[in-house]
Amino acid sequence: MERPDVFSGLNHAPMSDPQFRSLINLRQLEVLRAVMRCRTTIGAAEELGMSQPAVSNAIKLAEAKLGIALFDRVSNRLVPTADAQILMADAEPLFVVHEAVQRKAWDLRTGRAGVLRIHATAELSQHLVPSVLALFMAEHPDVQVTIEAVRMDALLEGVESGSADVGIAMKPPARPNLTREVLVEAEMMCITPKGHELAGLPVLTPFDLRGRRIVGPGSASPLGAMISQAFERSSDHYHADIEARFANIVSPMVARGLGIGFVDEMTARYDKEPAFDVHRFRPRVAVPVCGLFVRDKPRARLAQAFMQHALRYMQAQLGRRDGDDEEGEVSQPV
Incomplete structure (x- = not known):
């Protein structure tokens, strides 16, 4: 019909x-x-x-x-x-x-749907970003997320050009077109192989590291330069026998007994049962973890939500202990 x-x-x-x-x-x-x-x-x-x-x-x-x-x-x-x-x-x-x-x-x-583009440095993209992203996705399950682990210069350029909505980095250099928002002020830590003779010391100093093989950032790098300043305050000289730019490379080398490592606090404290022992280092080397946005431009709603999760997560993970000794702290303004 x-x-x-x-x-x-x-x-x-x-x-x-x-x-x-x-x-x-x-x-x-x-x-x-x-x-x-x-x-x-x-x-x-x-x-x-x-x-x-x-x-x-x-x-x-x-x-x-x-x-x-x-x-x-x-x-x-x-x-x-x-x-x-x-x-x-x-x-x-x-x-x-x-x-x-x-x-x-x-x-x-x-804010349950949309696109979020994140650029992060390698040491933060391995542990920090996935942990924060898990919290973020629980509230924004339909968001499409793109994550790029990049070098610092590429991260800064990515945020400036708009190819990333937000950048996450430790101690990023100043850029006139970018705003740096400190999420938490972490610190550099020492890690030693399990069973090392220094394992019983909760705090290590340059004196304790004399004559020992060190694995960490080279003194010419921004983090290495800050560690060098801490050594100089103690009339010692910092030299990385094995130079490793990223903390996620230092950790497995220390776990295999290649030396005493310098890593950021997020890397040191991420694993509940790490394959190495963690020590605080004095003089304290403060390292700000920052979110980066384009200056004078409205922030994407999803990027702001991600940053709020990052702030809560890091403050919970790295909550400052009472009685911290900040004397001799080495830091640089952000």
């Missing part, structure tokens, strides 16, 4: 024809759909949050524009005509798409 043509004379009208485009809109289709479900204008009005007269007027207007009857009144009920049923069969996919768009709009508004 052939389907009747409810748009006689308009079936070949172009979409640009105002008469064609104004026949019926999505809101009128929503009203029609609600009345078909409820079979009364009162029920449809309650479902749509409209007044009953507004629903009745919407149906009358649609019937007038279409030139067809959409409902028959039978025993105080509105029964959809065959034309109305045909129209709604074609319109139903529109509601599916519309509801999907509404859900997506809500997710974007509440």
